[in-house]
Amino acid sequence: MARAGQRKSNGARNGRGAGQRRNTRASERSLISVLTGLAREVDRAVSGPPTRPVVRTKFQVVALLVREERARVLADTDLNDSKRARKLEQLDGVATLIARTAVRDTSLLQLLADDARVSDSARAVKAKVMRSAGLEPPEEPESEPAAPAEPALSTKNQVQPQSVTARQLANPFLAPDFEAAAARNAPQARRLAGWELLEPLFRSFEQGANGAPSCMTLPDPRPVPTPAGRELMPHQSQVVAAAASGHRTFLLADEPGLGKTAQALLAAQAANAYPLLVVSPNVVKTNWENEVRLWTPQKRATVVHGDGDQVDGFADIVIVNYEILDRHVGWLGDLGFRGMVVDEAHFIKNKTSQRSQHILALSDRIQARAARPLLMALTGTPLINDIEDFRAIWQFLGWIDDTMPLGPLMNSLEETGLTPVDRGFFAAARASVIDMGIVRRQKVDVVADIPARRVADMPVELDGAAGRSIRAAEAALAARLVERYRSAVKARSADSATDAIDHEVVRRVAASELKAASADSGAENVFTMVRRIGQAKASLAADFAAQLSRNVGKVVFFAKHIDVMDQAEQMFADRGIRYASIRGDQSPSVRKKNIAAFVEDPEVSIVVCSLTAAGVGLNLQVASNLVLAELSWTDAEQTQAIDRIHRIGQDQPVTAWRIIAAHTIDSKIAELIDSKSGLAARALDGAPDEDPDMSTNVQLEALVGLLTDALAAELLV
Template sequence: MSGQNKTASRGGNRGGRRARKTRHLDNEGIIPILARAVREIENEAQRGKVSPHARTRFQVVALLVREERARIKEDAEATEATKAEQFKRLDGVATILAKTAARDTTLLMLLDEGAEISEAARTMKRKMVEAAGLEFVDESEPDQPTVDVPGRERRVVPQSVVSRQLANPFQRPDFESAARRIEPKTHRLSTWELIGPLLRAFEIGNGSPAVLDMPEPTSLTTRDGQQMMLHQAKLVASVQAGHRTFLLADEPGLGKTAQALLAAQAADAFPMLCVVPNVVKTNWAREAQRWVPRHTATVIHGDGHDINGFADIVIVNYEVLDRHVGWLGDLGFKSMVVDEAHFIKNRKSQRSQHVLEIADRIRQRTVRPLMMALTGTPLINDIEDFTSIWQFLGWIDEKKPLPELMARLEETGFTPEDKAFYPAARRAVIEMGIVRRRKVDVAADIPARRIADIPVELDDEAGRSIRAAERELARRLVERYDRVMSARAPENQSSGIDDELVRRVAEWERDETSDDNSGENVFTMIRRIGTAKAPLAADYAAQLARSVGKVVVFAKHVDVMDTCEKVFADRGIGYASIRGNQTPSVREKNIDAFVNDPDVEVVVCSLTAAGVGLNLQVSSNVVLAELSWTDAEQTQAIDRVHRIGQDMPVTAWRIIAAQTIDTRIAELIDSKAGLAARALDGSEEEVTASADIQIEAMVALLTGALAQRQR
């Protein structure tokens, strides 16, 4: 049998299918099905708004491309030439998916790990697999040793973990604080709903930073001779004093990874589980080798065939956590760290549920495990982003504070009816373990940073087209507003602008996916603005590179990155690229080129793929070619440069299209920064409503159009 035919017959059950018979590579199998489907999606996107059916197909194609790529990679019998040809064809499908998503950025939400897969998507996936002549196999069918949990998804147990379990059939009981049982001294709050008031306490703020009182360290030197900064040593001293739960919300770049590893060492809390984004799991292994070299670390890739089951530190990324939930919950971890913990803010998402499940099982086995949530941006859009993190730490459940926090609240002597409850409750939660330090406060060796806006005029045909599209969107919003207003009874009609109706119209417009309207929406407009700004952003970056040295450019969309890179190539400027579709080895090679090669003057980075986990402090200038939807994402990008090791002032140059909705979005992003400042940094700055920026942008557009009509 040729390598080609062996590949077709070896489908296995990865991705929910098994090959029935051999098939010719060029015109049979799953890849031609995917190619035809993605072309149809692309054609629809080019005509206008993507229909719900095409959105479902987009998600299914993306899932099948991912699964087929993994199947080919693991096919030991296929020749390298066969694999290369198959990968090339899959890359073609993936490229069209990326271009389509760049055209309609709402499709990107379907690629998120926490995105819901509807029953319609499952049915479509089955039909496409069967149309390819493959047998669709239930994804719960095991092909590896499994944890026998009825009704759960397929879960693997790596052989080395089985060996560890057999070598240690009985875990040593944890008698520490076994008699510890926290009972509130009173029960005045037992009938109160408290989660809302606790969140309100942080939304109000009280002028003081959210920092746990921590003891002064006796030394800044670790047991292995590494030097800590004072703020890092204080957290370690707190662990040595017995504290065991932390929301470590230090600003990005202050060494949260090192603090977590050293905290585990101080608490003797090994084995340790680290749940991290995929892009930083290799960096976690390197940091473990640096800060706690006496403890072995292992990284889980895929099904974990190559991991060291006896390691002290187990590092796993969110994307494969579902396969390993079973054994991770049973291994006997004494500590658990969740990096970029804002990833679990949606408690309904699969990754959040898996993280919370493992955390609960760790607490069942260990009386007082070390639990740490790390995030420089704990609040993305809403104060409620806190709740899933608090639940992971064991401070609350879905409905109420748990005993330790409840006891602290009872000790305040107040109820939510009392004004004094809110600052006291905020302090009570902080003392559970919130630690938020800013660079300006604790790291004098890190220079200040600033954001400088560079307005650009889009006075060409693209600019005129964008302004026309804005007018069209405003007209459509006004028409919808007028239809609702005219349907009201005369006595309910307002002569002025009905702000509540304006907001509802904006929400309807953002959420609308089922009509036949092919006009502009806020997502496509932002993409078009980004495309129009791209040559100007690249030109500015090129000028910076010539005058001040290395420059980091961030963009959201593939076509914007492509345009910037073409400008640099045309001008003979050496550049590297960091994108989401790169392999780890390519990514590391490009980072190394930018950091170490003097001829590589610019690195072009994806906001989503390169916004976390990178150290690019060789540069002190960042160009934001496109705006993010959140201040948190913008901050994460800037902090790839503004972090420990930086010895120059950092400037982020934000390219903004004047006289377009781009300007309003920049204002909204800046106003949203006040939420985290007020909740965590003690700022007295007024906080705008924590609604989605997309909605706020359309509210502004509609309000402006209505106001202009009334003049």
């Protein structure tokens, strides 16, 4: 013990013992490994703007740690030249990876600046990453405690445009609204106190439809004053009439293309809900400004860009995009809005995301300050994967909080006289929620002049080396899954052995494979395979689009990945076909110019669009044919793309040509996407519930199908 203590003392005098040096060097290697894995995770998550806030945070943390580790390696006198060069090369590899990632979403580049703001969440993630690498993060200086506010909005390190300050100085006091306070503090009925109600409310949209569509009772269409040359369609005027008669919360879930923007703007006018806040994806905020000029030209709109230097603080309508909301949430919460519209509201379905938390905080602040504000959630695809995608939207609208229904919804449930164990509760609960303001109309029901659309699959054979490689990789993946399945079955007792396929084990094996694929194990997986299939289909899809354009005129070409777009554009250029391009890294002016070229120039026959950057907010109805070169993971994303041409004013049948790689997992994914298309129909349109599992994960089910088919093939041998 004495010798051990002496060794420890000597180590302390030398500043660091030999064992400590070994641990530190191991941590250095581990940190680079952790950063490499995190950079790859971020790269997979970024397919183009908008990038989720949590992914942006991880991107910034990787950049910070690479920068700090590089400086430390350069200053470490314990490293010889060869070791230092090797570490610097590894760090350069990570830096190159995040640089390539930023190319797909150029808004990430601002996070690489030396003066980029580091949020508290980024510091927390940074500390977690360092600890996972065996390093102790430095202590952060304690921040000043935030002043209490109700509801709380973090304003640390946020911007405030000068014109907003001028508005506040011109009118420094917001008049107290005692009606708002009374409404929030009103006593709640107590019969259902103690019951868990949120889960039954969500499930009521699966079990209580009884063939009825999800649409509140709306007033009869009535004339709505509109600018000269513009006229609302009857279904649009119904929502405006409801707002005029006093209704104030809407989940406007009309199918894409039915004019939700105009309905929202004129509903705000009818409710006098000014100032009005509009939150939208970046790609459509300029379109919102244009729609304000068209439908409510007497109202002034201002669009928030960057730090808001050009914001008009005295405008009637403030338009801001999700991606920069964190910088402006402070002053937005204090401006005194009397209405709020959230466009593409399915963007907030993840309640843990920063964007969702900002939206909910702003909504709560508005409801605390204004009596019966106008709150509208706009989305043609409110459900993506699960019925609980409703949760954040309902909370934004003030119908629920984290634990229970609120106000009028709770009172409506009380008035039913039913509890969740009573027969008829689900139907009554569903009706109560719908009456809060769910509006869902289908094109076939309300717009007779919008032609039916169809999706036509175009199977293609992947020939040559690429096709052989993909089929070999798919066979190898299937063989790996079968091997894992056999091992799992063998681990069971001999009595349970059977030749029949154990579907429970199949799902466990598939789930394990999906988890490994998400962790980037380096082996061929479902994500890399689908990416390779997309690359292999690129030239075939472009060839089909080129032929199609010669026969039918203008064609919209959608792809998910930049390299697929690049291949298609190169083929069009080689064939002398003029095209326009819509990508996520374009400035608004370039984007507007390219859209105008496709819409107005008869010589531009094809527009090549990013599925993520151009899937919402565009009107490309000059075309009636669309090519989907790559498959999405959701029917909602595919539908959003098709609805760029299937919109009000389209007078031609719309056909979406979906390019499918035959005899590959591509075909299975297409089937699964189609099966998911019934989700919104079951929950919102009252269609029969043919698929009881509404939360089906396409990626998981694709692997389940691959393994099941492989096992079935073995049984036939």
